[in-house]
Amino acid sequence: MKFIHMSDIHLGVPGRLIEGIDPHARLARAFGHIAEHHRDAQRLVITGDLTDRADPEAYVALRQALQVLPMPVRLMIGNHDCRPGFLAAFPSHPVDAHGFVNHAEDLPEGRFVYCDTTRAQTHRGHFCDKRRSWLAAQLEGAERAFLFFHHNPLHLGDPATDLLSVVDEDQAPLRAILKAHRDRIAHIFFGHVHEPLCGTLAGIPFSGVPSTVHQTIPTLANADVSLSAALEPSYRVVLFRGEDVVIHQVPFAWDGEVVEHGCDWEARAGLA
Template sequence: MTLKFVVMSDLHLMPQGELSMTLDTGARLEQAIDAVIERYGDADFCILAGDLADMGQPAAYEYLKTIIARMPIPVHITLGNHDRRPAFLDVFGADFADAETGKVDKVIDIKGYRIIMLDSSEPGRVDGVLEDDQIDWLHARLAEALDRPVIVVLHHNANALHIRSDDIRLLEPDAFIGALKTHPDIRQVIAGHVHITSTATWRGLPFTTLAGGHYSVSFVVDEPEAAIRRIDGPGQMAVVIGTPDRTTVLFDDFIDGNTSFGIIEGPRVHKTAAAA
């Protein structure tokens, strides 16, 4: 069995008809869903990994609920620093909060994998926070799944990226890393938040960020005070493929700004150099 799921992050929805940083984020999410309908209707589910609403407005969550109603696959949700948990729960339902942690944490067991979603948002803070009871919850959920690979999805990246946004990551990651290290097969830790694509190995664990659906940013490596540019593309989601022996993360730029100059159709035919 092959696991396939989509991760979207940083939607930054405003109430319908309003813009965020000059961008119509509702229209961008509609484009993302169009891409799922066209290319990933066979996926097992989609995760929305936080910063759902740009300012945490109830009307933005109502708008989100309306837009994702046409998603052809199940949708699972956690929160980011732009979200407001009480407003989200009022719109989507109190049962989205885990009974033990009170945050929007969740486990999905499917096709031989365990997917763990963590709510790293904390009121009044831009950086990420995992509270002690969440770390205890994570330890327990990992201990239950020692016989299968695990993928963790949360909003905030834990690893430093050597760029300006490093001061808003999960700034106290030791307990999180310690929990992850109790499991023998952490396949990926996937985050959004930083509005860029990255991959890393840190403390023996694999980390990934996706650019998400809002604006992207330029960066200068190891120059945290350097000015950055906000740019309107790409609009990006991640597509995760999981088999027993490997886990692959692909990045689909559903908004890319590129000019198409040809289409390759039909099966690829491999030829030897002599035959060619």
């Protein structure tokens, strides 16, 4: 089984550029690449920042763009989105009992748990006690779980990025839940960071994915300035191989030279 992890597509009013990039053209290219090379993926998960300024036209454009994809898509919202605006465009999208865009589904490989870390009028992440209770219940009922967040649920050691992580007062109790269930949490995926990231949270592997639009350059030093550039965009292909999980990063918009090598490695090394 494979699925696609993509994030921070930042769609705006059609025609508006971000750092010289047309997010709609980028998304169309990414979706075209997925439709051509990964039609067998079981899911596409987009971990938030579906739009740049929550314009209704952007959500409508996303709804239309999704039609080229053959696989089910799971959408999450980020700090650049607006929960009511998202739900107006996707009225049948599941929400939890409190109206958060929390949802989960059971696949053969485990329970996929999609968590809403947003709060209106702030770029910082929140995961209040209602959402934590929902998550704990999802984990208690799962043998193996894969968690998806928009905001990074831990500090990353980059002061500018850490200003916008899940806030400290929610981060600590969330960590307690994750630690209590870490034997059954196989991986944590998040967006928001606009950079390729991997590590562990209390022993649980995590990964953050680049944006399809603009990328962050970590300074690891300066909380006052955040650096961003039009670096190579990517999506990730996540492979389930028996008990193993393997994550590939695909630079779908690369326009430079690509060289084809034969794979007769042993002959080339004089071993065959």
